[in-house]
Amino acid sequence: MTLPEVRRLDSARLTAGLDHxxxxxxxxxxxxxxxxxxxxxxxxxxxxxxxxxxxxxxxxxxxxxxxxxxxxxxxxxxxxxxxxxxxxxxxxxxxxxxxxxxxxxxxxxxxxxxxxxxxxxxxxxxxxxxxxxxxxxxxxxxxxxxxxxxxxxxxxxxxxxxxxxxxxxxxxxxxxxxxxxxxxxxxxxxxxxxxxxxxxxxxxxxxxxxxxxxxxxxxxxAAVGTADEPGTTLLTVNRPAAGPLVVEVPAGTRLGPVLDACGLQPGAGVLVGGYHGAWLRPQDAVDALLSRAGLAGLGATLGAGAIVTLPDDTCPLGEIAQVAAWLAAESAGQCGPCKRGLPHAAEALALLAAAAAEPTVLEDARSALGAAQAGGACSHPDGTARFLLTALDVFAEDVEIHLTGPGCGRPARGVLPLPPAQGARLEVDWSRCTGHGLCAVLAPDLIRLGPHGYPTSTTVPVAPWQEHDARRLVSQCPALAVRLRRHG
CATH class of the missing domain: 3.40.50.11540 (NADH-ubiquinone oxidoreductase 51kDa subunit)
Structure with a gap:
């Protein structure tokens, strides 16, 4: 099994000895x-x-x-x-x-x-x-x-x-x-x-x-770090087409030198704090201080210390839509924000990425994410909402291009790391679907209908807590237009 590669800037404390x-x-x-x-x-x-x-x-x-x-x-x-x-x-x-x-x-x-x-x-x-x-x-x-x-x-x-x-x-x-x-x-x-x-x-x-x-x-x-946050901290710096680097840095280090040391550029934007973190604009990311206080002023959080840069040659909305769908499926499904809010937002992001969204979809997504914040049984809805809402702000130009035209024309390269596909997905066969709408009645947490009565998505991730409804939907679809496919 491949072990994560380690680097350091300045003091080696947690990483001491790992160079040998x-x-x-x-x-x-x-x-x-x-x-x-x-x-x-x-x-x-x-x-x-x-x-x-x-x-x-x-x-x-x-x-x-x-x-x-x-x-x-x-x-x-x-x-x-x-x-x-x-x-x-x-x-x-x-x-x-x-x-x-x-x-x-x-x-x-x-x-x-x-x-x-x-x-x-x-x-x-x-x-x-x-x-x-x-x-x-x-x-x-x-x-x-x-x-x-x-x-x-x-x-x-x-x-x-x-x-x-x-x-x-x-x-x-x-x-x-x-x-x-x-x-x-x-x-x-x-x-x-x-x-x-x-x-x-x-x-x-x-x-x-x-x-x-x-x-x-x-x-x-406290010889390194800041007065309020002494010591070092570990970051995971993700690299496209390469394994992650775990980097030990003094708290309060600027993000720019960390990216330079890892051979990375800010690109179109930088995610700080992982998938419960926040997106930063390139110009803000370079001088961002990697501490809780330093990032709070930018509306961000260090979280678990995960850093991801988004290159200019990938579609930001396509990348974020993939993660949004994964986060929605990873929830425990025990409260309203996870059962309804996150899937709703994930679907809206998928429509935006495909340049197939109605103008109201963006505001619907913002409303669903706003309601998810501070309303869940755990921090999953809050963190996911921060990840998606900051993405909509940082990539506002891309959002506008996808809303008003055919999209940015760039493919989603899968730069944002996700595990291999696991679990199950619902797949809608358009050649069979006749718009009965029963699917949305049987599984409202999975299927949403567009203005013409057809499902808005052809592929829907199914969380473990949704499998009962998914199986019932497949068995009762009058047109036999839905199937449940397993991965992993």
Whole structure:
């Protein structure tokens, strides 16, 4: 299995040793990294707070505050906490956590073990995506070392929502790997934790950062980065027709030099933060500071640190429509925004890309995405809406060309990374379809009718939660014009 390639700008902390080793086993790890100092509960909390350690999984929540919440529940209930490493990276444009678990697993385990010992944890659980390099690397690393408590690996399906914290915890608990229908904090344990225990969950990079901070101390840790966001951060820089690069940079680094170091140009636009992130215009992207504060002023977010540039020779709307359809199918389908809003927006993007949209389609899509924001059971609708709404703004000229003419004439080259086609799709046979309209009645979440009573799309992705309606639609279509085709 190919391991992600690594580069660095300035300090090598998380990536130390990876220029000489494909993977740091325990012997190589101890040669590269000095011994891990011990810490008690108060000392570790003080270290995390003094180092300004925040989560690297997207939300940027302060680690010390999250840990204190879990420990407060543990004190109140008498139940020891569970430490969870979230390595279930379902974002196709991100590979940083996969890289750490595959190439430097002991650095991640150092952070988890440090917290487990200081907080008296009952167990360490490492969540990895099935089929990822970590599925073999993490158990091998666990077998090499002693830990302060039992530890195990849990594999979850490689889906976009599998990396959501609630979805991973449900998977660890033996439930379907999907965000909980009702939000519950893992720290509270009773509703949202592993085995109803108070649970301290962070992604793989955050645990590795904790290990680095413990070795360096807060002052040396803050020698790079910004005053508000000290230390380094990992980026996944995606390259057309090549594998992704995982690049370690000091927080606050300008995006332009990072792209230069990876041999890339801003092109037509730059996506920062992955498929729950935001698009930037080329002129804004070059000088954008890669920190939460630096990107907030541009209406963007660092998120999981995924960077994608869009070349000038591909159709932006075609690229974005493909991702929109994938994101809609990847949802858990547990709330209105995911069941109706995201498929509606994906269909509108497909019509725009095909230069077949009515003028009202654009406003309908904006309305659906606006309603999706802050209205879902998890962050999937919000993040998807940000990705699509910023795309409509950054590529406004292309939108206008596709609305008023035959389109831009450029093919969609598939530059935005997506996994190989999986699951099922509905396919409409126009030679058979007679416009009965029953399909839209049987499966309103899948099929929309145009002004003449025919389906607006000939190929529709089907999420797992939509398969029952899709099968019913296929069996009851009077013209036998719809079939369900499986991929993967």
């Amino acid at each position: 080793h494909q993977r740091l086993d325990l012997a190589a790890h101890t040669d590269v990294h000095p011994p891990l100092p011990r810490s008690d509960r108060d000392g570790l909390l003080a270290l995390a707070e003094a180092a300004g350690l925040s989560g690297r999984g997207g939300a940027g929540f302060p680690f010390a505050r999250k840990a204190r919440a879990a420990l407060a529940t543990a004190d109140r209930t008498g139940a020891p906490p569970v430490i969870v490493v979230n390595g279930a990276e379902g974002e196709p444009a991100s590979a940083k956590d996969k890289m750490l678990l595959a190439r430097s697993p002991h650095l991640v385990l150092d952070g988890a073990a440090l917290a487990a010992a200081a907080f008296g944890a009952e167990e360490i659980v490492v969540g990895v995506a099935a089929g990822s390099p970590g599925e073999l690397s993490v158990p091998a690393a666990l077998a090499e070392r002693e830990l302060p408590c039992p530890a195990r690996t849990v594999c979850v399906p490689e889906r976009f929502v599998s990396g959501e914290s609630g979805a991973l915890i449900r998977g660890i608990n033996g439930l379907p790997v999907a965000p909980a229908p009702l939000k519950a904090r893992a720290a509270d344990g009773a509703e949202g934790g592993v085995r109803r225990r108070p649970t301290l969950l962070s992604n793989a990079e955050t645990w590795a950062q904790l290990a680095i901070a413990a070795r360096l101390g807060p002052d040396a840790y």
